[in-house]
Amino acid sequence: MSETEKSENPLLKPWTGPFETPPFERIKPAHFRPAFDIALKEARGEIDAVAANPEPPAFANTIEALERAGRSLTRVASVFFNLAGAATNDELEAVEREIAPILSRHRSATYLNEALFSRIDALKTNEQNLDLTGEQSRVLNRYFLNFTRNGAGLPAESKARLAEIGERLASLGAQFGQNVLADEKSYLLLLDESELEGLSKSFIASAARTAAERGFPGKYGVTLSRSSIEPFLQFSKRRDLREKAFRAWAARGESGGPTDNRAIAAEMVILRAERARLLGYESFAHFRLADTMAKTPAAALDLLQSVWEPGRARAAKEEEALQDIIGSEGGNFKVAPWDWRYYAEKRRGAEFDLDENEIKPYFQLDQMIEAAFYAANCLFGLTFTERFDIALYHPDVRAWTVTGREGAPVALFLGDYFSRASKHSGAWMSDFRGQQKLDGPELPIIVNVMNFSKGGDGEPSLLSFDDARTLFHEFGHGLHGMLSDVTYPTISGTNVARDFVEFPSQLYEHWLEQPEILRRFALHAQTGEPMPEALLQRLLSARRFNQGFATVEYAASALVDLGLHLDPAPKDLDVVAFEKQELARLRMPEAIAMRHRTPHFQHIFSGDSYSAAYYSYLWSEILDADGFEAFEEARDIFDPTVAGRLRDFVYAAGDSRDYETAYREFRGRAPLPQALLRKRGLETAPAGDA
Structure with a gap:
């Protein structure tokens, strides 16, 4: 691409459309690599200038300067990685494989820059004399921690090896995710x-x-x-x-062909362990959890084990009931993983008089979107107005302007709801721009990505109750980004510990299950009539159904994840053999499979987001179960006082305060773990009815 063409690159020019959204209609795959190259060079110059500043280190000329550095790179990367996840193609995948190690190299060059770290270290040492606000102190400490956790201060040889490991892990993580997508597409x-x-x-x-x-x-x-x-x-x-x-x-990721992920996963586990050793930690799990609410692998394991045996006991009773159904129908086979959902649905229908064909017409996608918006309005005063004047990255994507109680804009929200071959599986929240106020208010552009099935021609798209729960879950993440109200990008929105980030999202799921919401929005797709009260009550009474299965399939994945990353120095690792060994040790029921088997476990191998931290959903579930009880105790699911504290200390707070403190300020006390067992109906292990 010529210099003239580069100067016309839409990724690098000012974005002048509504809400300054990326000009998706003009962006082509060929624009990304040159945009990355230019933005990386610019970012490197800005960061190096901070390190070389002859003035004594101050918060403004060091931390705030770093917060401003690399904005073009952040902008290009946000567009690229959102498209690489939700609207990818061969060209974008090629760029992803190229750019992943280059970005890692840039990251290492920043964190391992001793001149830069010496400025941060000096500020940290002199923090008591800097007259910082609470938020500024949190940002300074986050910078110091990020640098030390990435090797700042180590000998040159260790730094060089950490940089090599980072590059290799970035390449492997990109390939892992692309392999899973390839298996799914084929x-x-x-x-x-x-x-x-x-x-x-x-x-x-x-x-x-x-x-x-x-x-x-x-x-x-x-x-x-x-x-x-x-x-x-x-x-x-x-x-x-x-x-x-x-x-x-x-079998995704385990084909034996070019998309096989077993060797990739093994190498990633080995490299992560080496990285942790270089940084002075006993294992990668110890390194990973040191910067979380759990603090140690022992705490995470204790939590998982507290539900494992009750869950396994409940699952055994559930399996007996399914086997009885098979026998009553004349079957002479043992229930297998491909049977569980089928016979569990039969059992649910018999025990609760529920038929999915009767339920599903009441869960129209558009109505569930409106239900999520309604709850956000009642809780936080938000209004969502759909707009059609923004060209987005796919025809299925929708956009809403989000305004607050006084009518001022708060965010732009994008919804990308349908499955397609160009989209990675799963559901997630991301942003095209995060919230910050360092140089004046910058409002967030938040996106929710799902993989729902689209209805037939002229037919509404219908969700299962679990699909609707996923929509509410991701919208909870979205609110965490939209309501963010901090000054500094580093601590904005969902930039929080992995075992805290799921709290706002899992908490929001509770509003879907409230009769007030269902009576208003669970309307029949053909008749428009609300769900009959008797059906609504039967649906809600079945919420704890099959919880043994749900607990076991999830906890097994989390325990395997932790087990893989607790080995201080793994060698000759066969991840599938380890998986089998660990499941045998746990006495995993043969009729239940892990929710995510290791060769396609994207949470922990398509990057580091949940590596050694898949347990975090359960940790956050303690918070969400206990947290929603605050509204129940207030006898109002939209109680304005409780909602105000929730907004101020959780959804709007980002990483501006200690997580335990944030929860106490919202709840008035520490969370009570018993709320988790109550939510899952696992208070007593022998219970037979799910």
């Missing part, structure tokens, strides 16, 4: 009319659309997206097809 279980028995009309319509889009009109396609595979396993009467689909789902 699989399609094609069905004909005779193989649809048990499947709902909405699922069949979506499967027909999927098959047609893949070039098989007249057929029906099941993909490895969770929103496709799970309902298929839940309702298909064809046991042979359920087994075929389940085995493909479980």
Whole structure:
């Protein structure tokens, strides 16, 4: 690309559209690499200038200067990695593989710059005399911790090796995620009319659309997206097809071909352990958890083990009940992982008089979006106004201006709800711009990405109750970004400890389950009538159903994650063999599979976000279970006083204060762990009814 073409690169020019959104309609894959190159050079110059500043270190000329450095790089990277996750293609994947180690090299050059660290260290040493605000003190300490946790102050040889490890891990993490996506994109279980028995009309319509889009009109396609595979396993009467689909789902990343992730995962675990040793930690898990609420692997393991045995005991009772159903139907086989969801649905229907075909029409996607908005309005005074004047990165993506109680804009919210071949699986929240006020207010642009099945032509998109819960969960993350009200980017929004970041999202799920919300928004797709009260009560009474299964499949993944990363010096690691050994030690029920098997465990291997920290969902669940009880104690799910504290000390606070302190300021006391067992219905291990 010529210099003239670079100067016209839309990623580097000012963004002048509504809300200063990225000019998606003008951005092409070819723009990213030159934009990265220019932005990296600019960022390097700005950071090096801070390090070389001849003036004595001060908060303004060091910390605030670093907060301002590299803004073009942040802007380019935010667009790129959002598209790489939600709207990727071969060209973007090639750029991702190239740029991942380069960005890691830039990161290492920053954190291992001794002149820069000496300025931060001097400020930290003299902190008591700097007259800093509480937020500034938190930012300074975050910088000091980030530098020391990345090798600042170590001998030159150790620094060089840490930089090498960082580059290699970045490359491996990018490849891991791309391999999983490739396996998901390449699989399609094609069905004909005779193989649809048990499947709902909405699922069949979506499967027909999927098959047609893949070039098989007249057929029906099941993909490895969770929103496709799970309902298929839940309702298909064809046991042979359920087994075929389940085995493909479980085998992602383990094909033996070019997309096999076993060696990648093993190398990542080994490199992480070496990194932790260089930094003076016993294991990577000890390193990772030192900067979390849990503090130690022992604390995380204690929490997981506190639910493992009650969950396993409950799952054993659940399995007995499923086996009884199989026997009553004349089956002579033992319940297998591809059977559990199917027979659990039968059991749920029998015990609670529930039929998914009766429930699902009441959970229209548009209505659930409105339900999430309504709760945010009642709690925090937010209003969401859809706008159609912004060109976004895919036709399915929608945009809303978010305003506060006084009508002033708070954020721009994007919703990307449907599964497609160009999108990685799962659901997540991200941002195209984070909130900060360092040089005047900068409002956030937040995106929620889902993988729901799109309805057939002219038909509404219908969600399962679990899908609706996922929507509320990710919207809770979104609110954490939208409501952020801090000065400094480093501590803005969801830039908090991994075992605290899930608290605002999991807490928000509770509002979906409130009768007040369901009566207003659970409206039938055809008739528009609200869900009958009797059905609503039966649905809510089944909330704790199958909790043994849910606890075991999740906790098994979290325990394997911690186990992999507790080894101080792993050698000749076979991650699948380790997985099998660990599950055998735990006495994992054969009829239940891990929620995320190691070769496709993107939480812990597509980057470091949840590595040695998948336990954090459970840790945060203590907070969310105990936290929602504050509203129940107030006898008002939208109590303005409790909601005000929740906003001030959690959703708006970012990383501006200690997490235990933040929770106490919201709740008035520390969280009570018993709330978790109450929520899951695991107060007593022998309980037989889920």
